[in-house]
Structure formats: structure tokens, C-alpha cells
Amino acid sequence: xxxxxxxxxxxxxxxxxxxxxxxxxxxxxxxxxxxxxxxxxxxxxxxxxxxxxxxxxxxxxxxxxxxxxxxxxxxxxxxxxxxxxxxxxxxxxxxxxxxxxxxxxxxxxxxxxxxxxxxxxxxxxxxxxxxxxxxxxxxxxxxxxxxxxxxxxxxxxxxxxxxxxxxxxxxxxxxxxxxxxxxxxxxxxxxxxxxxxxxxxxxxxxxxxxxxxxxxxxxxxxxxxxxxxxxxxxxxxxxxxxxxxxxxxxxxxxxxxxxxxxxxxxxxxxxxxxxxx
Numbered sequence: 001x002x003x004x005x006x007x008x009x010x011x012x013x014x015x016x017x018x019x020x021x022x023x024x025x026x027x028x029x030x031x032x033x034x035x036x037x038x039x040x041x042x043x044x045x046x047x048x049x050x051x052x053x054x055x056x057x058x059x060x061x062x063x064x065x066x067x068x069x070x071x072x073x074x075x076x077x078x079x080x081x082x083x084x085x086x087x088x089x090x091x092x093x094x095x096x097x098x099x100x101x102x103x104x105x106x107x108x109x110x111x112x113x114x115x116x117x118x119x120x121x122x123x124x125x126x127x128x129x130x131x132x133x134x135x136x137x138x139x140x141x142x143x144x145x146x147x148x149x150x151x152x153x154x155x156x157x158x159x160x161x162x163x164x165x166x167x168x169x170x171x172x173x174x175x176x177x178x179x180x181x182x183x184x185x186x187x188x189x190x191x192x193x194x195x196x197x198x199x200x201x202x203x204x205x206x207x208x209x210x211x212x213x214x215x216x217x218x219x220x221x222x223x224x225x226x227x228x229x230x231x232x233x234x235x236x237x238x239x240x241x242x243x244x245x246x247x248x249x250x251x252x253x254x255x256x257x258x259x260x261x262x263x264x265x266x267x268x269x270x271x272x273x274x275x276x277x
Contacts, residue, residue, distance in 0.1 A: 001245045003273030004029030004253045006060045006226070010262060011039050012047040018269055019048035022055060025272040029056035029088065031253065036066065036099035042075045049083040056086050060226075060253065061165060061184065063094025064119035065112035066105045069139070072119075073126040077154050085155035090184060090224075091116065092165030114138060117176065120162065127160065129153035163224055167194065168207055178215045182222035182251075183207065198227060201243035208248030224251040231271030238275050245277045 005027050007018055019030040030048055034041040045057045057079070064072065080087040093116060094100070096107045106112055118136040125132040125141075129150045134141045154160045163182035167173040170188060177183045185207055189195040199207070204223060211221060225244050229237035229252075241252055252274065256265055 001241065001249065001277055002028040002251045004031055004056070004058075004251060005269055005273075006031040006033065006253055006255050006257075007044075008033075008255070008257050008259060008265060009039075010044075010265075012044045014262065015044035016047035016051040018266060019055060019057070020051040021266060022269050023052045025270050027055060027254075027269070027273050029058065029251070029253070031058045031060045031088075031090070034059045034062045036103055036105065042079060045087075046079055046082065049079060049086070052083075052086075054086075056088050057083055058088035058163075059090050060255075061090040061092045061094065063112070063116075064091050064123070065093060065115035066100070067119060069119040069122035070126060070141075073123050074151065076123075076160055077127060077151055080154040080156055080160050081152055083155075087154070087156070087160050088163060088182075089160055090163040090165075090182075091120065092184065120164075120180070124159060124162075126150075127154055158219075161222070163222060166207075168199065168203065169210075174207075174210065175214070178211060178221075181220070182224055183211070184224050184226075198225065201247040204244055204249050205247040211248075222250045223248055224253060225249045226253040226255045228254060228256060229274045231268045234275045238277055241274050242277045 005022050007015055015032055022030045032041045032044045041059050048057055076087055076089055093112045100107050115138055118138050122134055122139055122141060125134055131145045132143045162180040163184050164177040164180050165184045165186055166177035167186050167188050185199045187195045187199050187203055208223060215221060229240050256268060259265055
């Protein structure tokens with residue numbers, strides 16, 4: 001099990017300072033959220049990269065439906081090379097109540113899913129650093145050797161890891177995640193909507209079995225869980241996390257979304273990750 005920390009809010013200077021403290025305290029990853037309008041996630045992660053050497057750096061999450069995939073490819077490739085291969089890209093449809101309608105972003109779920117799928121194909125194609133052709137419903141791209149002056153490809157091989165939000169047990173959503181490098185699980189309720197409560201260890205075990213049975217290839221694949229643990233009680237923290245580790249989860253992301261006081265967040269970072277399980 002690896003342990004990450006997601007910054008609930010703060011500017012680029014805060015991200016740099018807190019990422020440095022997270023690395024010093026032994027966390028494995030440092031993540032920031034990507035708003036529709038607000039503090040830019042990639043500037044924050046770039047600042048964090050300049051203050052760190054080991055810790056992974058990523059987003060929670062990037063909604064590709066409202067991105068230009070070529071711009072995101074530029075940002076991620078640039079940061080991966082700057083950080084010597086430490087970027088993780090987490091993607092999903094995004095939460096429409098975070099400003100999508102305010103800024104005329106697409107809110108229709110089906111179309112956002114189409115843009116996510118096509119965007120991922122464009123993104124990974126551009127990461128190759130080679131001439132590239134793609135024709136879909138939303139993007140038509142033709143880059144030839146004569147017109148293409150590519151930036152260096154990402155430092156990580158075969159690519160920057162991509163974690164994808166998957167709606168369990170919806171097959172199409174899960175199959176999307178299985179094409180990439182990790183699952184951020186959402187559980188669908190009986191009403192057909194995403195359940196507010198997180199996946200249980202038993203549900204993670206079911207997902208892990210599904211992944212083993214249906215995923216092609218033998219490259220590493222992460223199952224990522226988000227929650228909170230007490231930094232001052234390692235025993236209780238281990239009790240919370242152990243069932244998830246035993247069920248097959250590979251990352252725990254410490255998330256303090258409801259905490260607005262930066263000192264409380266920094267204190268939790270300095271307490272360090274839960275004990276290894």
C-alpha cells in the first residue's frame with residue numbers, strides 16, 4: 001500500500017511548501033484538485049516539483065471533457081520531464097456542480113463520456129512523440145512528420161500512469177478504467193446514482209476480482225481509495241486501512257476536503273502517512 005495526500009485548497013506557494021513537507025514526512029504522493037476556474041493545478045504541481053525529489057505528483061481529478069487534450073498532453077509531458085518521471089494523471093467525467101454550467105462547459109453525461117474516451121486516445125497518442133492521426137466524433141487530428149515538431153515524450157515508460165474513475169458495477173465504465181493504469185472507484189446506488197459513501201472492502205475485493213478476470217496485459221494496475229485516518233493514532237489508522245489493503249487496494253489517498261484551516265492540513269501532513277500494512 002502506498003499513501004498520498006490531496007491538498008484541499010491553497011495556492012502554488014502552499015502546494016510547494018506542503019509537498020515538501022509531505023515528502024519529508026514519508027508520503028508517497030501529493031495531489032491537488034483541478035477546478036473549472038481557480039488556482040491552476042499544473043502550476044501548483046510544477047511549484048511542488050521544484051521543492052521535491054521523490055514524491056509522486058498528480059491531480060484529483062482532471063475532467064478531460066473540458067480540456068484541450070493537446071494542451072493537457074503538453075502540461076503533463078513538461079511536468080513529467082521536469083520532475084524526472086513523477087506524474088500521475090487522474091481523470092474522470094468531473095462534477096458538474098463545480099462550475100461547469102457557469103462557464104458553459106458541457107454537462108450532458110453521455111457527451112462528456114465521449115470526450116473523455118476520445119481525449120484519452122489523443123493524449124496517449126501525443127505522448128508517443130511520433131506522427132499521429134485520430135478521427136473521432138469530436139476530434140480530427142492529423143500530424144505528419146513534415147508538420148510535427150514534438151516535445152520530448154514523457155520520462156515515464158510506457159507512459160505517464162493514468163488513473164480513471166470507474167462506476168462499479170457498470171461494465172462500460174469499468175472497461176474504460178481497465179484500458180489504463182488504475183481505478184478510482186465510485187459505487188452506483190440502487191437508485192442508479194453514484195453513492196455518496198465510499199466503496200467498502202468487500203466491494204473493493206469484488207472489483208479486484210473483476211480486474212484480474214478482465215484486464216489484458218500484466219502491467220501494474222492500481223486501485224485507489226480516498227478517506228481519512230487519525231494522524232495521532234497509528235493503531236486506529238491501521239485498523240481503517242488494513243481491510244482495504246487485504247482486499248487489493250494499492251493506494252490510500254488522505255483527503256481532508258472539509259478542512260479549511262491550512263495549519264490543520266499541514267499538521268496532518270507532518271504526522272506522516274498511516275503505518276504500512
